[in-house]
Amino acid sequence: MRIEHLSLQNFRNYARLEISLPEGPILLHGANAQGKTSLLEAIYYLATSRSPYTTSDRQLINWNADQDLLPFAKIGAEVVTTSRALNRIEITLTEANGGLNGARLNKEIRVNGVSRRVMDLIGQINVVMFLPQDMALIEGAPAERRRYMNVTLCQTDAEYCQALATFDKVLTQRNALLRRIADSDGSPDELAFWDDQLTESGAVLVAGRQRLLRELEVKARQIHRDLSGNEEDLELCYQPGFMPTANNTGQLSFDVLGLDLNRQLDAGAIAGQFRERLGETVGEEIARGMTLIGPQRDELRLLFNGHDLGLYGSRGQTRTAVMALKLAELEWMRDVVGEWPILLLDEVIAELDAARRAYLLDRIDGANQVLLTTTEPEIFTAEFLQRATRWEVRQGQIVTVSPASS
Amino acid sequence: MSKAVPQSVTQLIEAFSRLPGVGPKTASRLTYYLLRAPDEMTQTLAAALVDLKTKTRYCSVCFNITEDDPCPICADSGRDATQVVVVEEPLDVLAVERTGAYQGRYHVLHGAISPVEGIGPEDLKIRELVERVQKEGVLEVIVATNPGMEGDATAMYLQRQLAPTGVKTTRLARGLPTGGDLEYVDSITLLRALQGRHEI
Ligand SMILES: [Zn+2]
Numbered sequence: 001m002r003i004e005h006l007s008l009q010n011f012r013n014y015a016r017l018e019i020s021l022p023e024g025p026i027l028l029h030g031a032n033a034q035g036k037t038s039l040l041e042a043i044y045y046l047a048t049s050r051s052p053y054t055t056s057d058r059q060l061i062n063w064n065a066d067q068d069l070l071p072f073a074k075i076g077a078e079v080v081t082t083s084r085a086l087n088r089i090e091i092t093l094t095e096a097n098g099g100l101n102g103a104r105l106n107k108e109i110r111v112n113g114v115s116r117r118v119m120d121l122i123g124q125i126n127v128v129m130f131l132p133q134d135m136a137l138i139e140g141a142p143a144e145r146r147r148y149m150n151v152t153l154c155q156t157d158a159e160y161c162q163a164l165a166t167f168d169k170v171l172t173q174r175n176a177l178l179r180r181i182a183d184s185d186g187s188p189d190e191l192a193f194w195d196d197q198l199t200e201s202g203a204v205l206v207a208g209r210q211r212l213l214r215e216l217e218v219k220a221r222q223i224h225r226d227l228s229g230n231e232e233d234l235e236l237c238y239q240p241g242f243m244p245t246a247n248n249t250g251q252l253s254f255d256v257l258g259l260d261l262n263r264q265l266d267a268g269a270i271a272g273q274f275r276e277r278l279g280e281t282v283g284e285e286i287a288r289g290m291t292l293i294g295p296q297r298d299e300l301r302l303l304f305n306g307h308d309l310g311l312y313g314s315r316g317q318t319r320t321a322v323m324a325l326k327l328a329e330l331e332w333m334r335d336v337v338g339e340w341p342i343l344l345l346d347e348v349i350a351e352l353d354a355a356r357r358a359y360l361l362d363r364i365d366g367a368n369q370v371l372l373t374t375t376e377p378e379i380f381t382a383e384f385l386q387r388a389t390r391w392e393v394r395q396g397q398i399v400t401v402s403p404a405s406s
Numbered sequence: 407m408s409k410a411v412p413q414s415v416t417q418l419i420e421a422f423s424r425l426p427g428v429g430p431k432t433a434s435r436l437t438y439y440l441l442r443a444p445d446e447m448t449q450t451l452a453a454a455l456v457d458l459k460t461k462t463r464y465c466s467v468c469f470n471i472t473e474d475d476p477c478p479i480c481a482d483s484g485r486d487a488t489q490v491v492v493v494e495e496p497l498d499v500l501a502v503e504r505t506g507a508y509q510g511r512y513h514v515l516h517g518a519i520s521p522v523e524g525i526g527p528e529d530l531k532i533r534e535l536v537e538r539v540q541k542e543g544v545l546e547v548i549v550a551t552n553p554g555m556e557g558d559a560t561a562m563y564l565q566r567q568l569a570p571t572g573v574k575t576t577r578l579a580r581g582l583p584t585g586g587d588l589e590y591v592d593s594i595t596l597l598r599a600l601q602g603r604h605e606i
Contacts, residue, residue, distance in 0.1 A: 173520065192566070
């Protein structure tokens with residue numbers, strides 16, 4: 001899979017950019033804050049409808065642009081896959097007046113000219129992104145790891161993506177209803193509908209995450225062995241927000257390391273357990289005005305020789321584990337989709353020693369398209385620079401330094 | 407706004423700006439347009455605005471917006487009083503009427519259950535519907551709430567409230583675009599959904 005053409009209008013520091021992207025590695029270099037990263041961000045945004053750097057879409061708009069018009073940004077790409085024909089994908093962000101509600105940002109998604117929902121967009125472009133901030137996958141809050149699982153699964157599994165949208169919406173409604181019940185504005189018999197929806201969609205999330213982690217673990221473990229040069233084991237430990245196995249012992253004790261990834265549960269069985277646990281907790285949920293169990297509280301731990309890397313891992317061990325996880329994700333996505341996703345590497349190469357750098361570049365050698373940013377192109381080997389297309393990014397403009405000499 | 411603009415002008419601009427979908431630019435344009443328009447036009451508009459609130463009320467039977475109580479549909483003895491289509495908004499009544507295929511009556515809930523927006527069953531005309539079913543010999547309630555999560559929540563709640571009355575309760579068939587509003591659905595799609603309704 002690769003992007004053939006990218007158009008940006010008022011996106012970050014690009015007032016206007018029309019550029020054709022070649023196959024193979026594209027090395028973007030230049031000083032900081034010139035727009036290298038924004039180019040990767042634009043591609044990631046087209047794939048997932050989210051920025052990896054900000055939760056506010058408003059920040060993506062170049063506000064210095066045309067003062068006469070309402071602020072807007074447009075991001076578009078032509079994507080070619082090996083199996084499917086060329087697809088045109090376009091997202092337009094427009095600042096709109098919402099009357100009483102004040103300013104509002106409209107997001108319009110078009111696939112081949114037809115207006116689509118976010119859910120229909122995701123999966124059109126498959127990307128895997130490597131960022132220095134990926135360290136947060138191990139060191140950060142549990143929400144980071146749930147987001148990681150969601151973004152990965154949504155790109156490949158439409159049912160998961162649909163269930164996630166439903167789950168998020170139901171959770172918000174159910175929490176609001178629990179608060180209303182606590183304030184005596186509502187009654188517990190109004191919960192039935194939301195409980196049905198919550199347990200059904202939540203079960204799809206748990207089943208999807210269990211499957212993903214089982215498959216990722218196999219790949220990540222092998223890559224981790226290659227990287228660390230020994231037989232020590234990396235484990236992915238999935239701790240669901242409620243225990244979906246029917247042992248009914250209640251609490252997850254400290255010596256239980258999580259759900260057995262090799263015994264895949266089906267969504268129906270999980271939903272039943274979820275519902276039962278929900279029934280046991282509803283009194284406390286009303287008292288606290290929020291949903292207390294479910295996949296919104298799932299946790300994923302990375303274990304190295306049985307030790308929790310988030311708690312005991314050194315910087316170096318953490319970095320190695322993150323790299324193993326990301327490479328495993330890349331190969332997993334390639335296997336599931338049936339072709340290489342587009343790879344986006346933002347400044348990660350510089351952090352690696354020469355051996356790791358070589359390993360990484362070798363491992364991604366088969367990808368159709370790889371975009372890398374760097375401030376120091378000299379760290380790459382002459383051989384790599386030879387086959388890469390080199391672009392210098394200067395104040396939202398791209399200057400071709402050298403095309404790939406293949 | 408600058409002192410160069412008279413108060414009566416700013417007042418109208420601000421009033422227009424509060425309407426959904428109208429920004430300050432459009433509000434100004436409308437205001438200056440009306441300023442130059444013939445007196446007759448502004449007077450007709452002003453009168454229409456006053457009538458809108460003074461002459462309309464809810465129909466005491468179906469809670470649709472009406473000038474006469476009961477509304478023309480509830481007053482029409484030619485319409486089947488044993489069938490009631492339940493909708494979220496008055497505009498949805500128009501949408502079903504446009505199919506030309508429905509000869510029963512309506513019940514307007516004035517919204518859908520949405521705890522986030524602070525709308526619970528008691529904020530909707532649900533109790534009134536149950537009373538109506540008990541008193542007026544209704545044989546079938548056709549739930550035509552919007553095909554989305556809030557519409558589904560409302561439909562399920564209605565079904566549970568209506569179950570003890572023994573009335574047949576059906577729901578519009580799927581095939582309606584999810585997330586869409588009934589008022590924007592074309593007549594053919596809606597007609598099919600109406601024909602394919604099922605018991606809930
Ligand atoms: Zn009426």
